Amino acid sequence: MDDRSRLAVSVVLVVAGVILGVTAGVLAYAEDPVQANGVVIDFGDYETVWTEADVSGFDDPLELLEFACEENGFELVSDGASVGSIDGNEGEWRLFAVYPGETEWVALPEPYDQKPSEFTVMAWSLSDEPTVAVDYSGTPVNGYSQKYRVVSLSPAVTEILASVKASNVIVGVDYYSDYPESIVQGKADGSIAVVGSYTSPSFELITDTNPDIVICDGSQTSQVKMADRLRDVGIDAVVTYPGESLESIMDNIYIVGTSIGYQLAAKGVIEDTGYVMDEIRAATGADHSEPIDTMISLEPDISPWISGTGTYLDSVVTSMGGNNVFSEWFGWVHITSDRIPYANPQKIIIVTTEYSATQEEYDHLYNSLSPQWQLTDAWRNGEVYVICEDAAAMVQRAGPRIAQTAELISTILYPGSSDIEVPKIIGSEYMDYLTFSADMSYND
C-alpha cells in the first residue's frame, strides 16, 4: 500500500470513527422530557392534593384544574380567567410550573392559556412557593404507588425512611447507613443488602434486591446518574436534593414520603420538626436580633475546613440565633488560619468523629489549638465546643434528626435557656441534653 492509499484509509478510519461514534451516541441517547401525569393543588405547608390526569388531553391549566377539582370533589370558584377559591379556600390562587429539565417552580402569568403538556408539572398554589413536586433530577415525585421494597443509597435517606416509619420496607442500603439500629441489625443478619458505597453504588447489587424504588441522594453525581440508569430498566428512582438547608431537608422528607406512599407520615415528621424547632427557638428567650457570632469547623487544625453558607449546619445555626462568621464563603471551605482571629467568633463548634467525649481529650484539644484560634473571644471565654462520637455522626448528616441537631446547637449558643448543663464536649450521650426533641430520634 503506498503512502497516498494509507493516508486515504487513515482519513476514512478517523472519519468513520467520528461519524459512527457520534451516531451511536445520538441514537442511544434520546432524552425524553419527563412529563407528570397529573396536577398539584397546593394549599400550603406541604398540604397538597395530587390528581392523576393525562395532561396531554387538556388545552389549558384551568381545564386541568376543573378536572382535578371534579375528581376530588372540590368546589371550584373561577371566573374562567382566574381562580377565586378551591374547596372553600379563598386567596390568591396562582399557577406555577416546572419547565422540562429544571427543578424550580416558575409562576406563570395570566391569561392561563399555557399548554400543560409543555411543562414537567403544574401546580395551583395559595403560597408564593409551592411544595416541591419534582426531585433533584427534575422528575415528578407524585403518582407513585405504595412501595414495599425500597433501596436507600445514603445514610440521610435511610434516616428519612426510618422517620416515616418505613424501615421495614428497606431491602437495601449503602455501605455507610448505620442508623437506626434496625438497619445495622438488618445488614448484619442479611435481611438488608449493602448495595455499594455512598459515592459509588453498584447497579448490579441494587437490581439484585428487586426493588420497587431506589432513593438516590442528589449530593452525589454518581447517584443522579444511577437514577437515570435504573429508570432506563424500569425501576423507579427518586433523587433527593443536596441537604444544604433546613428547607431542602424538609423537602427531601416530603419527597421520600410521597414517592413510597408514606406521604402522611412524612408530613407528620415535617410538622413535628417545625413545631419543635419553634419551641426550641422560643425557649432561648432571645429575640435573635443580635445573633451570636459562631464558627463551625470540621476539625481543630490550624487551617480548618469550616462551614460557609449553603450548608445545612449554617442553616441550623442561623435559625437558632447564631451568625455564621464565615457566611461569605459557600459550602465547606478550607480557610487560611489568619481568617479565624479576623472573624473572631464568640462560639466555636467543632464537629468531629476523631475525638472521644472525655474531659482529658477536650483539655488536650483546647490547649493545643493554634495561636490563631486562641486569639478569638470564643477561646478566651472558654466557648469552644466539641461535638463528637454519635453526636457528630448525627450533626454531620442532613437528615430528619435535624431538630435534635438544632437543639444541641441552641443549647450551645444559649446555655442558660435550659436547666440542663451542657458540657464542652458532647458525645454519644447527647440525648441527655435534649428536651424538646428527645422523642425525635426516629430509632424505630
Next chain:
Amino acid sequence: MRGRTAIILAAILVAISFAPVIQADAASGTDALIDMGDGRTSWASGSGSTVMDAVADAASSEGMDAEYDGALTVDGVSTVTTGSEDTGGTLSQTGSTGITAEASWKLYGWTGDSWAEADPDAPASDYGALALGLYPDGVMPSATPDDPNVRTMFRGDALNSGNQEAAFSSSAGYEVDWYERGAPFSNPLYVDGHIIQKFSTYTTGENKGYAVVSCIDLSTGEHAWDFRFLSGMNYESSTPLIVGDYVYVGTMTGYLYKIPLWEGPGEDNANVTSISGASFADAEPAPSFIREFDTGTTYDAGFSSLVYSAGAIYATHSNGMVYCFDLDLNLVWSYQMDAGAYFIAPTVVDGLVFTSAFNGHLYILDAADGSAKVDEEVYQVQIRDRMYGGLGQIAVFDTGSTYTLIFTVTDGLGMSQSNSGLAVYEYDPSSDIVVQRYMNTDMGTFGRYVSPVSNAGFTGAYVTVSEGLDSVLLRISTDGVVERVTEGLKEIHSAGVVVNGEWLYLTSYSSADPIYRISLADGSIDGVAYCAPEVRNFNMSSPLILGDLFIGCTDSGLFVLDGVFAEYVVAEDVQGAPVIVYLAVIAAVIILVLAAIWAAIRFGKGEERPFRYLKERFLHYLYGDNLSHNTRNRHRLKFVLIVAAVLLFVSFTLCLCIGSTQILNPVEAYSMLFSAIAKGGVGLDATETTVFVFRLPRTIAALAVGMGLAVAGSIYQAIIRNPLVDPYIMGVSSGAGVAAIAVIAFDFTFFGLFSDHSIFLTAISAIVGGLVAFGCTMLIAEKAGGSSINYVLAGVVVGLAFSAVQTLMLTMAGQKLSNALSWLYGSFAEVTWAQVGVVLFLSLFLSLVPMLWAKEFNLVLLGEDQAREMGLNVKQFNRCMLVLASVLTSVCVAFCGVIGFVGLVIPHLCRMLLGSDHRMVLPASLCFGAVMLMLADLLSRTGYYGLELPVGAITTIIGIPVFAYLLIKKGRIYDG
C-alpha cells in the same frame, strides 16, 4: 396463529360438547351440570323422563340427594340465606347491615344458546342439557354444554382449590399462539370463549395510573371491551370475579365495581355500578385506613381477590376488614380483624369463612352474619421491635366431624420475608376450637399458596418450598406427613394449578425457567414449556389451562400457548456441569491421547525427550536463526494475535460471567446476553438486566478504553522516544480534569448548551478540556521548534498548569469534592449504553490508524535525522500522530476518568515480549491493553463486596508485578 387457535378451540369445544351427549345417548341419559354455586362444577349423565328425574339421577351419581316436593332441596338444603338483622355494620365497622343475600337450588335447561330455569315436571327431552345450581333468582350458571370448563374466580372456586378440569386433544408440540404486553398481576378468568383479565399499567408507560379490566376473545386476542379505572400504578394483584352475567372487580384503591359481562362498561362506564349500587361516577371506596395496627405490615392494597358462594361475595381488605356483599354490592356484613390483609381471597366452605391477617391469626367466621367463631394466633415472629405474622391461602378439608386446615405461615413481609413454614390445624365446628397438628418453620422459604388434592391415595396439599436457589415440591397430608415429591425445580412463587386431579402445573418465577407439568401419580416432570419471549419477566400469577391452551401471565404480559408441553430434559446444571465443560474435557482427553501416542512413537524411535522436539520447533518458528527477520516477526505476530484473541475472549467472557451478585457459567451468560439482545433490551428479567445493562456496557467500555490508552501510549513512546512517557504527557488528562471538575463541582453547563444532568455534559467537557490543553501544548511546542523534546517539555508545563487549576478547583469544591475525586480516580461504574457506542467506535477506529504507519514508527525510533534521510517527513508525521494520540486519550479519559498505568506499561510489556518492531507492538498493545483493563474492571467491581474500587489503582496493583518480572528478565533491552 390466532386463526389456528380459533379452529382448535372450536374443535375442542365441539368435541367437548358432543362427548357428553354421545355418552349420554349411550346411557339413554341427559347431560347435566351440577353447579355448587361456589365455582365447583361437575358434569354427569342422568336418566329420567322429567327434568327433575334426570337431574336427581345425575346428582345421585355425584353423591348428592336432590328431591322436589313443592320445593327443590339438595342434601336437605333448599335455600341459603346470608345476612342477619342490622347490628350497625358498615365498611369500617364490624356488624351486619340487615341486608340479606339468598341463593336457592334451581333447575335449568339448555335452550341451545343459553340456560333457562326449567320446570321440574317438564320433559327432559325438551332441553339439550340440564343443570342443577345454587343461585339467586335470575342468575344462571357460567358453565354451559358448549363451554363446560370455566374459571370464574381467583383460584377457581370459593375453596381456593386451584383445581381445574380440562380436555386435551392435541398431539402437536406447543407454540406461542398470541401474547399481549401489559402488567397482568392477577389470575386470568375464563367464560364462554373469553378471558377476563385485569392489567395494571406498570410497564406500558401510557395512561400511568389507570388500570384496565379487559374482556378478551381467546381465539383472536381481540378485546371485546375494556373497563378503565383510576388506580395506583402497580400491583393490581387481586383477581376479579364472574357471577352470572356480571364481572365484579375489587381495586387496590378500595373500589368495588360491577360490570355487565356481555355489554361491557359502556361509554363513560355508564353500565358500571359500585358499592350500594352507586354509579361509577358516584362510587365511594372502602376506607383504606381505619385504625393503626400493633402487629404486622399494612400494605395499602385495597380489596383482596373476590370469591362467590351461595349468593354472596366475600373479600378481605388491606384495612383489616372482611366484607360480605350481595350481588348488587350492598354490604351484608363486615368484620374487623386486628391487622391488615392482602390480595388472597378468603376460603368459604359450608357456611364458614376461613381467613387471616398480618398478625398471624387465623379467623373463622360464620358466613351468615360474619360473627367470629375462631380468632387464633397461629404464627408471629418478632422482627426488630415489632411483631409480624401472616398465613397463606387456607386449604380446608372436610375430615368427618372436623375440618383440617393446611396453610403456610410467614412473617407477612412478602418478598422480604425471612421466616416461613408450613402448618396443619384441625377445627372442630361443634366447639369452635382449633388445634395445631403440625408446624415446621425450618424447611425453607414458603410462599402463600397450597394446592389441595383429594384422591384415593392422598388427601392433603402440594406446596413448593425454596431451598437456596431451587424449589422443591412437597406434599403434606392432613395427618401432617410431609413427603418430598419433585426436586430440582427452579424458583417458584406462583400458585399451582391441579388439572383433572392428575397434573400439577407450576410456573417458575423467572420466565427464563420452565413452566412445569408434574404428574401427581409419581411426581415426575411430565413436560415443560416457556412463555412467549416477548413477555418474559417474573411470574407471580396462576395460569389457566383450557385443554391444549395454556393462558399464563408474567409481569410483562399475557400469553397463550397452544399444544403439548415439551419433554422435560434434566437441565445441564442439574447434571453437574454445562455441555461446554464436557466438550472441553473430551477435547483435552483426545489431545492427551494423541500426545501419548506421539510420545510413544518417538520413544519407539529411541528419543529420550520426545517433547523437546515440539519445544524446539515452536521456538524455531518464533526465533529461528535461519528465518528472515520479517518471517520471524510475522510468525511472532501471528502467535501473539492468537494468544491475544484467546485472552480477549476469555476476559470478555469472565466479565460477563462474574459479578458481585451472581456468577454465571459461560453458557448461561451468553444465553442471557443473546436473549436480551433478541428482546431489544426491553422487558428483561433480572439476570438479563445484570448481564446486558450492567456488565456488558462497562466491559465493552473497558475494552475500548484499554486499547485506546495502550495504543496512545505506544504512539507517544515511539514519537518521543522516552520510556517514561504515558498518554497524559501532553497535559490531556489535566485539561480534561479541569473541565470535568468545572462541570461536576461548579455546575458548568457549557454555557447553557446542556441540561444539568445530561450524561454527555461531563464527557464532552472533558474531551474539549483535554483538546484545549493539547492545543496549548502544541502551540508552545511548535513555537519552540516543534521537536519531540519540545512537545514533552511543553506538555509537562501545560499539564502542570492545568493540574494547578484543578487543585484549586478541588479545594473550592466543598461538598462536591467527593464527586470530583470519583471522576479523577477513574471508573467504569457509570458507563451506560448511551456512551459505549461513542467510546468504542472512536477508540477502535482511531487505534487502527497507527497500525497503517507502523513502519514509519520504526523509522522514527532510529532518530529524527535518520528517519528524515529515509524519506520520512518526521515533523509532519510526529505532529499528526501526536494529535491522533491526544484525541484518542481525550476520548478515553472523557467517559471514565483518569486511568493510569495502562498507557505507560502495556507498550513496554509488548516491547519486552516482542521486540521494538511497531508492526507487532501496536496490535499487541491494542489487545493486551483491552485485556488488562477488562480484567482490572472486573476486579474493581468484585474485589471488595459492594464497593466500586478505583480501576486505575487496580490496573497498577495487578500490572506492577508483571511489569517488574519482565523488567528483571528483559530490562537489558533498555540499556541501549
